[in-house]
Amino acid sequence: MKNKKRVLFLISILILSVFMLAACSSDKPQEKPENTNLRILRIVLDWTPNTNHTGLYVAQSKGFFAEQGLEVDILQPPEGGAETLVGGGGAEFGISFQDTLAPNNASDNPIPVTAVASIIQHNTSGIISLKEYGIDSPAKMAGHTYATWDMPIEQAIIKKITEDDGGKFEDINMVPSTVTDVITALQTNIDTVWIFYAWDGIATKVKGLETNYLNFADYGKELDYYSPVLIVNNEFAKENPETVKKALAAIKKGYEYAIENPEDAARILLEAAPELDSEIVQESQKWLAKQYIADADKWGYIDPERWDAFYGWLYENNLVENEIPKGAGFTNEYLLE
Numbered sequence: 001m002k003n004k005k006r007v008l009f010l011i012s013i014l015i016l017s018v019f020m021l022a023a024c025s026s027d028k029p030q031e032k033p034e035n036t037n038l039r040i041l042r043i044v045l046d047w048t049p050n051t052n053h054t055g056l057y058v059a060q061s062k063g064f065f066a067e068q069g070l071e072v073d074i075l076q077p078p079e080g081g082a083e084t085l086v087g088g089g090g091a092e093f094g095i096s097f098q099d100t101l102a103p104n105n106a107s108d109n110p111i112p113v114t115a116v117a118s119i120i121q122h123n124t125s126g127i128i129s130l131k132e133y134g135i136d137s138p139a140k141m142a143g144h145t146y147a148t149w150d151m152p153i154e155q156a157i158i159k160k161i162t163e164d165d166g167g168k169f170e171d172i173n174m175v176p177s178t179v180t181d182v183i184t185a186l187q188t189n190i191d192t193v194w195i196f197y198a199w200d201g202i203a204t205k206v207k208g209l210e211t212n213y214l215n216f217a218d219y220g221k222e223l224d225y226y227s228p229v230l231i232v233n234n235e236f237a238k239e240n241p242e243t244v245k246k247a248l249a250a251i252k253k254g255y256e257y258a259i260e261n262p263e264d265a266a267r268i269l270l271e272a273a274p275e276l277d278s279e280i281v282q283e284s285q286k287w288l289a290k291q292y293i294a295d296a297d298k299w300g301y302i303d304p305e306r307w308d309a310f311y312g313w314l315y316e317n318n319l320v321e322n323e324i325p326k327g328a329g330f331t332n333e334y335l336l337e
Contacts, residue, residue, distance in 0.1 A: 098229060179193050
């Protein structure tokens with residue numbers, strides 16, 4: 001009798017457990033099956049991951065690409081640069097710069113790429129130096145060393161800001177160098193370096209260096225060019241205009257999220273690139289939150305007048321082989337409101 005009661009008791013417990021398990025399972029959110037219908041796109045960076053790229057990683061991490069039916073692979077740049085890879089069909093999208101694209105846009109046989117969005121609305125590149133040298137204006141670069149890439153457009157910009165300020169370009173000591181560590185360079189034999197303030201400028205502040213910074217955009221509208229920009233393969237865009245719009249919608253949402261949530265955006269970037277300096281990423285992200293859109297109506301918009309002003313200046317100073325037609329090399333047509 002006792003054994004019979006024990007068996008009935010165990011059966012009751014088993015039945016109750018089954019019902020409880022079923023109830024718990026019904027309350028638990030069901031995982032969505034993996035979407036195998038997502039269209040795969042590739043975006044190649046211009047450099048190692050940094051806060052210029054945060055919106056891409058946010059869009060990937062937060063599912064903004066997936067919302068548009070896309071799966072995106074973010075690639076590191078090859079030796080030949082993002083432009084060559086995108087133009088050759090090795091990636092649909094890439095990161096480039098208006099000045100880098102200038103020779104291509106002036107060529108008789110250009111690589112088939114077009115800028116479809118600005119990542120940062122204004123040019124935030126310029127010249128940095130240690131405050132102790134007193135280089136608080138371009139003319140005062142004379143008598144000091146400058147780390148040069150030996151590129152014609154680069155040196156023409158340095159010449160313009162120096163001579164417009166009353167200085168002598170020929171008195172600047174050009175030192176051929178590709179600076180990868182601005183902190184170290186400024187503490188050696190290099191007095192002035194061309195930097196992108198959002199990363200290297202912020203890095204000098206984080207590391208406690210006192211510096212002077214000359215922002216190119218402050219020295220003429222023609223120097224307020226777009227740096228960086230998102231480019232697309234021309235044939236891909238022509239054949240898949242709706243896909244390009246969807247990709248830009250997701251990327252735009254990613255940068256808008258970074259603007260509203262710089263701390264979380266920094267976290268997402270650091271998860272994707274843990275080798276980065278956490279403090280620099282966080283401070284850079286806060287600074288860029290006000291720069292991605294700045295005074296534009298929306299993220300990604302390219303101002304035709306500013307775009308053309310820079311290319312017009314290049315042609316007037318014999319820095320491109322052919323005159324670049326107004327409106328060439330970019331479009332706003334894929335940007336949605």
